[in-house]
Amino acid sequence: MTSIPLRDDLVGSSPYGAPELRVTARLNVNENPYRPSDEVAQSIAQCVFAAAKDANRYPERDFPALREALADYLAAESGVRLAPEQIWAANGSNEVMLHLMQAFGGPGRVVLSSNPTYSMYPEYARDTFTGYQLVARRADFSIDVEALAIAAARTNASLILIASPNNPTGTATPLADLLDLATRVRGVGPNGSDTLLVVDEAYAEFRRAGVDSALTLLSQAPNIVVTRTMSKAFGMAGLRLGYLAATPEIVDALRVVRLPYHLSAITQAAAIAALSHREELMAQIAHLRQLRDEAAAWLEARGFEVVDSDANFLLFGRFPDSHAVWAQLLDKGVLIREVGPEGFVRVSIGTDDEMDLFYRSLMEVTGGAL
Numbered sequence: 044m045t046s047i048p049l050r051d052d053l054v055g056s057s058p059y060g061a062p063e064l065r066v067t068a069r070l071n072v073n074e075n076p077y078r079p080s081d082e083v084a085q086s087i088a089q090c091v092f093a094a095a096k097d098a099n100r101y102p103e104r105d106f107p108a109l110r111e112a113l114a115d116y117l118a119a120e121s122g123v124r125l126a127p128e129q130i131w132a133a134n135g136s137n138e139v140m141l142h143l144m145q146a147f148g149g150p151g152r153v154v155l156s157s158n159p160t161y162s163m164y165p166e167y168a169r170d171t172f173t174g175y176q177l178v179a180r181r182a183d184f185s186i187d188v189e190a191l192a193i194a195a196a197r198t199n200a201s202l203i204l205i206a207s208p209n210n211p212t213g214t215a216t217p218l219a220d221l222l223d224l225a226t227r228v229r230g231v232g233p234n235g236s237d238t239l240l241v242v243d244e245a246y247a248e249f250r251r252a253g254v255d256s257a258l259t260l261l262s263q264a265p266n267i268v269v270t271r272t273m274s275k276a277f278g279m280a281g282l283r284l285g286y287l288a289a290t291p292e293i294v295d296a297l298r299v300v301r302l303p304y305h306l307s308a309i310t311q312a313a314a315i316a317a318l319s320h321r322e323e324l325m326a327q328i329a330h331l332r333q334l335r336d337e338a339a340a341w342l343e344a345r346g347f348e349v350v351d352s353d354a355n356f357l358l359f360g361r362f363p364d365s366h367a368v369w370a371q372l373l374d375k376g377v378l379i380r381e382v383g384p385e386g387f388v389r390v391s392i393g394t395d396d397e398m399d400l401f402y403r404s405l406m407e408v409t410g411g412a413l
C-alpha cells in the first residue's frame with residue numbers, strides 16, 4: 044500500500060454530496076423539477092456554438108457581458124438596480140462562497156453561522172483554514188441576532204453566513220434582523236474592519252409574497268453581501284453558475300483570489316443565453332410555491348410537524364427513526380434528504396406527479412397519519 048501525504052485535518056473525511064440515484068422522484072437536492080424547453084436548449088446551444096468557435100482564446104476574465112445580464116436579472120426580480128461592478132460570478136454559488144472565504148477568511152480568522160444550516164459552510168471554512176463557529180438558531184429556527192453580534196465581537200469574525208431562506212429549514216430571516224445584525228457588527232472584524240454579513244439567497248425566488256430580498260439593504264449596509272444562484276428557481280443546476288452582489292470594493296477583492304479564467308467561455312455564453320429566457324425558465328415558480336404550500340398543509344393535516352418554508356423544500360418530522368423513513372421511501376422510488384435536526388427529513392418540491400407519488404409512498408411507509 045502507498046502512503047499519501049494527506050493533510051492531517053482531511054484524514055477520514057468523505058467527499059460532500061447527496062446520493063446520485065436515478066429513481067422516479069428525485070426530491071433530494073432542491074432542484075427545479077421542470078426541464079428547459081427545446082427552444083431554450085436550442086438557444087443555449089447556438090450561443091455555445093458561437094463561443095466554441097473562439098475557443099482557441101481564453102475567455103474574458105471579468106466577464107462584463109454576463110455581469111450586466113445578471114444585474115438586469117436582479118433588477119427585474121427584486122427591483123434593485125446594481126452596477127455590473129457590484130456583481131461577481133463563479134461556478135456555482137459554492138465557488139462564490141469559496142472566493143469570499145479565500146479573500147476574507149484564512150488562518151487565525153473566524154466565520155460564523157447559525158445552525159442548523161447548509162452543510163457545505165464548514166467545508167468552505169476547512170478548505171480555507173478559517174475557524175468555523177456556530178450560534179444556535181432559536182426553537183422556531185429564527186436567527187438570534189443578539190447572540191450572533193456578541194459572538195462576532197468576541198471572535199472578531201470576518202464573515203457571518205446566513206442562508207435566507209435557510210437550508211434545511213426554509214426559514215427566511217426578516218430584513219430588519221439582517222440590517223440590525225449588519226449594523227451591529229460594523230467595526231468588530233479583524234483590525235477594526237466591518238464584519239461582512241453574507242446573506243445566501245440561493246432560494247430567494249421562492250420567497251412568499253411580502254418577503255423582500257436582502258438586495259434592498261445593499262445601499263444602506265456596505266458590509267452586506269448577497270449570494271444567488273441559477274441552480275434552483277432558475278432551473279439551471281447543470282450550468283453551474285452562482286453570483287453575488289456587493290460593493291465594488293468587495294468584488295475587487297474577490298478578483299484577487301479567483302483562478303485566472305475561472306469561468307469558461309462556454310459557461311458565460313450558456314448563462315447569458317439562459318438569462319435571456321428568464322421568463323420561460325421561471326414560469327413554474329408560482330406553481331412550485333403553490334405546491335409547497337399545499338404540501339405543507341397536507342403534511343400538517345396528517346399530524347406531521349412542518350417548518351414554515353420560503354424555499355422549494357419542506358423540513359418535516361418528527362420520526363423516531365428518520366433513516367428508516369428515508370430508506371423505505373427510496374424503496375418506493377422517492378429520494379428525499381436525510382438532513383437537519385434529529386427526527387426530521389427534507390423533501391424538495393417536485394412536479395405534481397412526483398408529489399403524488401411522494402404522498403402515496405409516505406402514507407404507505409408511515410401507515411397513515413402519525
Ligand SMILES: Cc1ncc(COP(=O)(O)O)c(C=O)c1O
Binds near residue numbers: 138245272280
Ligand atoms: C443554501 C445554499 N446555498 C448554496 C447552495 C449551492 O448552490 P450552487 O449550485 O449555486 O453551488 C445550495 C445548494 O443546495 C444551498 O442550499
